Amino acid sequence: MTMIFGVPLAVFMGQLTLGLVNGAFYALLSLGLAVIFGLLKIVNFAHGAQYMLGAFAALLGFRYLGINYWLALFLVPLVVGAFGVLLERFLLRRIAHLDHLYGLLLTFGLALIFEGTLVNFFGVSGARYATPEILQGGLNLGFMFLPTYRAWVLVAALAMCLFTWFMIERTRLGAYLRAGTENSQLMQAFGVNVPLLITLTYGFGVALAAFAGVLAAPLYPVSPTMGSSLLIVVFAVVVIGGMGSILGAIITGLAMGIIEGLTKVYYPEASNTVIFFVMILVLMLRPVGLFGKEA
Amino acid sequence: MTFMKKTLAASIAVAAASSLAVSTAQADMSDGEVRIGYLADMSGTYRDLAGPGGLTAMEMAVADFGGSVNGAPIVISSADDRNSADVGANTVRGWIDQDNVDMVGGLVASSVSIAVTKVLEENNGLGIVSGSAASSITNEHCTPNHIHWVYDTYPLANGTAKAVVEQGGDTWFMLTADYAFGHALEADVTKVVEESGGEIVGGVRHPFPTNDFSSYILQAQGSGAKIIGLANAGADTVNAITTASQFGLTQSGQQLAGLLIFLNDVHALGLEATQNLLLTTGWYWDMDEQSREWSQRYFDEVGRMPTMVQAGIYSSTMHYLKAVEAAGTDDPETVRAQMADMPIEDFFARNGRIREDGRMVHDMYLAQVKTPEESTGEWDLYEILSTIPAEEAYRPLSESQCKLVQN
Numbered sequence: 001m002t003m004i005f006g007v008p009l010a011v012f013m014g015q016l017t018l019g020l021v022n023g024a025f026y027a028l029l030s031l032g033l034a035v036i037f038g039l040l041k042i043v044n045f046a047h048g049a050q051y052m053l054g055a056f057a058a059l060l061g062f063r064y065l066g067i068n069y070w071l072a073l074f075l076v077p078l079v080v081g082a083f084g085v086l087l088e089r090f091l092l093r094r095i096a097h098l099d100h101l102y103g104l105l106l107t108f109g110l111a112l113i114f115e116g117t118l119v120n121f122f123g124v125s126g127a128r129y130a131t132p133e134i135l136q137g138g139l140n141l142g143f144m145f146l147p148t149y150r151a152w153v154l155v156a157a158l159a160m161c162l163f164t165w166f167m168i169e170r171t172r173l174g175a176y177l178r179a180g181t182e183n184s185q186l187m188q189a190f191g192v193n194v195p196l197l198i199t200l201t202y203g204f205g206v207a208l209a210a211f212a213g214v215l216a217a218p219l220y221p222v223s224p225t226m227g228s229s230l231l232i233v234v235f236a237v238v239v240i241g242g243m244g245s246i247l248g249a250i251i252t253g254l255a256m257g258i259i260e261g262l263t264k265v266y267y268p269e270a271s272n273t274v275i276f277f278v279m280i281l282v283l284m285l286r287p288v289g290l291f292g293k294e295a
Numbered sequence: 296m297t298f299m300k301k302t303l304a305a306s307i308a309v310a311a312a313s314s315l316a317v318s319t320a321q322a323d324m325s326d327g328e329v330r331i332g333y334l335a336d337m338s339g340t341y342r343d344l345a346g347p348g349g350l351t352a353m354e355m356a357v358a359d360f361g362g363s364v365n366g367a368p369i370v371i372s373s374a375d376d377r378n379s380a381d382v383g384a385n386t387v388r389g390w391i392d393q394d395n396v397d398m399v400g401g402l403v404a405s406s407v408s409i410a411v412t413k414v415l416e417e418n419n420g421l422g423i424v425s426g427s428a429a430s431s432i433t434n435e436h437c438t439p440n441h442i443h444w445v446y447d448t449y450p451l452a453n454g455t456a457k458a459v460v461e462q463g464g465d466t467w468f469m470l471t472a473d474y475a476f477g478h479a480l481e482a483d484v485t486k487v488v489e490e491s492g493g494e495i496v497g498g499v500r501h502p503f504p505t506n507d508f509s510s511y512i513l514q515a516q517g518s519g520a521k522i523i524g525l526a527n528a529g530a531d532t533v534n535a536i537t538t539a540s541q542f543g544l545t546q547s548g549q550q551l552a553g554l555l556i557f558l559n560d561v562h563a564l565g566l567e568a569t570q571n572l573l574l575t576t577g578w579y580w581d582m583d584e585q586s587r588e589w590s591q592r593y594f595d596e597v598g599r600m601p602t603m604v605q606a607g608i609y610s611s612t613m614h615y616l617k618a619v620e621a622a623g624t625d626d627p628e629t630v631r632a633q634m635a636d637m638p639i640e641d642f643f644a645r646n647g648r649i650r651e652d653g654r655m656v657h658d659m660y661l662a663q664v665k666t667p668e669e670s671t672g673e674w675d676l677y678e679i680l681s682t683i684p685a686e687e688a689y690r691p692l693s694e695s696q697c698k699l700v701q702n
Contacts, residue, residue: 008517010517011513011514011517014513014517015510015513018509018510018513019510021509022507022509116338119338119342123342123343123346123559124338124339124340124342124343124530125343125533125559125560125562125563126530126533126563127563128537128563128564128565128568131541138542138543144513145516145542145543145547147541147542147543149541150509150541219537219541220506220507220534220537221530221533221534221537221563221564223530225339225340225530229504229506230506261510264510264511264514265510265514268473268499268500268501268502268510268511269473269500269502270502271501271502271505271510272502272505273502
């Protein structure tokens with residue numbers, strides 16, 4: 001049997017695949033954060049809670065309204081995104097002119113309120129969300145058994161990442177947006193409604209988190225605290241990729257998933273901390289992050 | 296510190312009625328009241344296994360007792376320890392110093408319990424630990440000021456691991472939470488498995504808490520072991536079982552052994568993912584008529600069936616109040632001795648007695664999670680396979696390192 005650093009090739013390949021699946025999740029979540037920070041300069045600490053709201057909306061939508069998974073994948077980001085629009089319009093905008101720290105505190109407070117409220121009604125044990133029938137079962141890849149749903153997560157998350165990147169970096173709308181954040185007065189002089197663009201962008205970032213939440217619902221127990229444990233890791237990914245860099249968030253997300261996956265084989269005790277080691281290393285060698293632009 | 300004080304309506308009524316003529320018995324109660332503090336995780340990981348439901352169970356016990364002891368009203372205070380040993384110890388210190396709390400109940404996270412019992416020992420208080428798992432609470436951390444009620448890691452390992460090996464599950468792969476509780480449970484399980492003729496063929500220690508278990512499940516799958524032992528708790532166990540089911544672990548002939556799993560975990564996971572799981576429990580709501588009757592009353596209040604911890608909180612509070620009544624005082628030392636003198640036989644505990652190390656030993660049960668076809672309702676989750684007699688279930692006193700035990 002071929003061995004790679006003392007681990008059979010099949011096991012190694014299996015872990016690589018799982019790392020990629022987790023990495024796609026990190027990429028999707030950090031992408032939302034990067035969009036919001038890169039364009040709005042808001043450190044969105046409510047991102048984990050918004051991801052959790054996505055999963056909960058899918059669960060409750062199914063339970064009380066009979067909305068199936070596929071419909072939820074489309075509807076939930078819209079609903080939670082619209083909620084994000086309200087947050088931006090009525091809360092975040094009021095403090096937009098203040099230091100970033102205020103936005104961080106406000107979103108952190110909101111996250112605590114969302115979590116606490118749901119804990120009060122649903123407890124912390126979490127609930128199961130059934131995997132859609134067509135994605136049940138698994139694929140035999142030769143070196144491992146990969147549940148079909150995880151393969152789907154990889155595809156869906158990557159597709160959404162590419163779509164977002166394309167929208168922001170390659171379309172006219174994206175160009176307006178980037179220009180509006182560089183120099184909003186000039187853009188407004190050209191007749192572009194910058195405040196509206198900003199509101200919609202925040203809503204879109206929140207919708208991305210909710211989309212990730214719906215994708216996660218069949219994988220992990222849906223519980224009010226599911227977002228808070230993930231948020232710190234995702235922030236580390238954004239810092240490594242370079243605050244605000246769209247492509248950086250995507251590539252770093254995937255890479256960190258793989259690094260974490262391999263750590264789980266060679267030294268599992270460190271798997272929760274390895275991403276932070278990388279973060280420290282990157283901050284020391286390249287403080288703006290791997291894909292960040294020098295100020 | 297969140298600090299909520301609650302007086303039961305019943306106790307006010309009784310207090311008003313008895314204020315005209317203070318009986319001699321009441322004069323022996325400090326401050327003329329029996330004050331109980333309920334300390335638990337009310338909002339975090341362990342909320343559902345004790346939490347607000349445990350407080351309800353305690354209030355039910357007080358109400359069932361009549362709201363007063365020998366004319367002295369019973370008052371409950373409650374606080375959220377947020378699973379922090381510091382918060383827990385400081386809360387209890389305040390309760391004893393400022394509020395003259397006579398007994399502290401609930402007590403869930405092992406780290407909190409160990410810190411709180413130290414405070415109780417320094418201040419000559421009394422505590423009843425109902426939610427914690429660590430068997431060290433009545434071993435190296437024993438004090439004359441606390442009692443451990445519902446279960447601990449010793450019978451969990453002893454019950455489940457032994458039964459699994461006897462059923463032919465003789466090769467084990469351990470999935471262990473990488474902290475004190477996980478290591479202790481792993482050590483207990485390893486000992487039992489090897490003594491029963493089985494073998495530990497591999498294992499992995501995962502960080503606490505872990506969100507994604509897929510990598511570890513893949514390693515367990517590759518190990519070829521017949522049994523995957525889960526030496527973790529709460530959300531980690533739930534995540535590990537969910538992932539195992541997604542990766543078809545049980546379909547490929549391997550079996551999971553959950554070493555610390557509560558009713559709320561199984562309920563959250565659903566029977567599809569947990570069917571046939573073996574576990575050891577201190578109590579189950581559908582065990583017999585007595586248990587069903589009490590549980591139905593609890594269900595009507597809370598809307599969920601009680602866990603063994605919540606039932607244990609009722610049982611221990613009731614036993615405490617009976618001891619206060621019999622002793623005619625709420626003095627901790629006297630009450631502690633009185634509690635040990637009285638055997639415990641109620642809907643929760645069978646053949647129960649409090650040993651000198653503070654361990655309340657009682658019959659434990661080996662249970663198996665039902666299949667979706669066998670289950671007839673939302674909470675019809677376990678089948679009790681066998682009883683582990685009280686005297687066999689717990690760590691024998693001859694192996695005890697407790698300072699209160701003469702070895």
